[in-house]
Amino acid sequence: MNTDEIMGLALELAGLSELPADSQIYYPGERIRKILIGLDIGSAELQLAKSLGFDLAIAHHPQGGSASLNFAQVLRTHVRQMVQAGVPLKVAEEAIQERLFEARVGAHMSNYDHVPSIARLLELPFMNIHTPLDELGRRRLAGVAEKADPEMTVMGLVALLKEKLPEFRHAQTEIDIRVGQPQNRIGRTVVSHGAGTNGGYPVAKAYFDHDIDTVIYIHCASSDSKRLREEFAQSGKNLIVTGHIASDSLGINPFIKELEKRGMEVERFSGVIPG
Numbered sequence: 001m002n003t004d005e006i007m008g009l010a011l012e013l014a015g016l017s018e019l020p021a022d023s024q025i026y027y028p029g030e031r032i033r034k035i036l037i038g039l040d041i042g043s044a045e046l047q048l049a050k051s052l053g054f055d056l057a058i059a060h061h062p063q064g065g066s067a068s069l070n071f072a073q074v075l076r077t078h079v080r081q082m083v084q085a086g087v088p089l090k091v092a093e094e095a096i097q098e099r100l101f102e103a104r105v106g107a108h109m110s111n112y113d114h115v116p117s118i119a120r121l122l123e124l125p126f127m128n129i130h131t132p133l134d135e136l137g138r139r140r141l142a143g144v145a146e147k148a149d150p151e152m153t154v155m156g157l158v159a160l161l162k163e164k165l166p167e168f169r170h171a172q173t174e175i176d177i178r179v180g181q182p183q184n185r186i187g188r189t190v191v192s193h194g195a196g197t198n199g200g201y202p203v204a205k206a207y208f209d210h211d212i213d214t215v216i217y218i219h220c221a222s223s224d225s226k227r228l229r230e231e232f233a234q235s236g237k238n239l240i241v242t243g244h245i246a247s248d249s250l251g252i253n254p255f256i257k258e259l260e261k262r263g264m265e266v267e268r269f270s271g272v273i274p275g
């Protein structure tokens with residue numbers, strides 16, 4: 001396969017017709033057979049991939065270039081997801097404004113060519129695939145969580161996620177009930193993932209204010225978690241945080257399986273845990 005075909009496969013599996021702004025081929029390659037795939041790949045890992053004889057390094061998270069510079073664009077997926085769950089468009093738009101600003105300023109500050117320049121010097125094919133793989137992971141999560149009985153307890157849903165999704169059993173982290181009590185009923189549940197990064201306090205609040213009882217994030221900063229806890233812990237609302245490494249692996253493993261079906265030899269590292 002070549003790098004275009006590999007990116008095309010990820011898009012096809014995620015049902016996306018266009019390449020999301022946070023995914024990029026930094027250095028293209030042909031006749032790929034041996035692939036090293038990890039959550040984060042920097043300069044040292046590229047050198048490692050080269051010396052170990054890999055034909056291609058695939059990172060999950062953006063590692064520079066347009067994938068980092070235009071990252072803010074994918075945050076807009078939150079708006080679509082919120083509106084789909086019943087949040088009014090205006091509220092949804094407002095909920096992502098701070099994240100958009102952070103992402104734009106952060107990208108503008110970054111050394112966006114650091115890691116891609118090393119791939120060019122090494123002449124090592126290198127790409128990152130972010131949103132397409134998170135979309136695969138979101139579907140697996142939603143397939144369990146959004147179909148669960150609303151009368152189920154939060155504790156019950158956590159157990160169900162662990163039962164149905166082996167990555168949660170293999171991870172060294174536990175699924176965290178960040179807001180709410182284990183005995184609470186889950187009610188209406190939404191999986192908020194596959195939109196660049198978590199929506200923090202404002203996005204979870206928008207869901208809670210519009211009839212969603214349980215929000216699932218894969219990660220959430222301590223400051224946002226604290227605000228949500230202070231505001232919603234007494235109102236029967238729940239925030240379940242499934243864990244970054246385990247949850248990113250949820251989307252990466254089905255992709256690896258498809259690559260292997262096509263004759264690729266794939267090595268997991270840098271936080272990709274098997275399913």
Ligand SMILES: [Fe+2]
Nearest residue numbers: 060130134248
């Ligand atoms: Fe991810």
Ligand SMILES: [Fe+2]
Nearest residue numbers: 060061244248
């Ligand atoms: Fe991630």
